[in-house]
Amino acid sequence: QSALTQPASVSGSPGQSITISCTGTSSDVGGYNYVSWYQQHPGKAPKLMIYEVTSRPSGVSTRFSGSKSANTASLTISGLQAEDEADYYCSSYTNSGTHYVFGAGTKVTVL
């Protein structure tokens, strides 16, 4: 299965907003509202930040929001903070037979 396409890196200053894109196909991102986003700090396990495109798990800051248009999903982090510096991965259900696929990951740097 092909990984979903994400930018390798995104950066922003504290307080700014940034957006990470996640591009797939009509077989995954575009065909289903089953996109999730994970945050991973170095040496730590991933943490779910968004599920079903726009939903936030309990305890996740409202500064994190998700959206989707056609075959591209997006994660927006508003009011960027130093603790947001991490790797972010999107994931989507896929009808290709493998069930789910991850994106290649995006490193977020807070300047």
Next chain:
Amino acid sequence: EVQLVESGGGLVQPGGSLRLSCAASGLPFNDLWMTWARQAPGKGLEWVANIKGDGSEKYYGDSVKGRFTISRDNAKNSLYLQMSSLRAEDTALYYCAGTIATPHGMDVWGQGTTVTVSS
């Protein structure tokens, strides 16, 4: 406390086999989709396999299909990954993850167990 604890990782020769385990506690294990994901050193996450709560559905990533088998024992609150015909590219940190309250998203993760395939 909700907890997933992986075990069974180690050093194995190419072509060898290994069985990973994941012990779950503090969650309704019988009802949960459970997933194995992995992360090669310095690389991104890769979805490996998942299994429905009653074990009736199983799915595999293309890179492990035919070599890995996912299973579970709900009486023991345990998830397993039987890995065979191991290759160097299977070297990774293997995570166990579950979906409790977030459909199509994994909201509980273990800390991982390391598998190294090398001669």
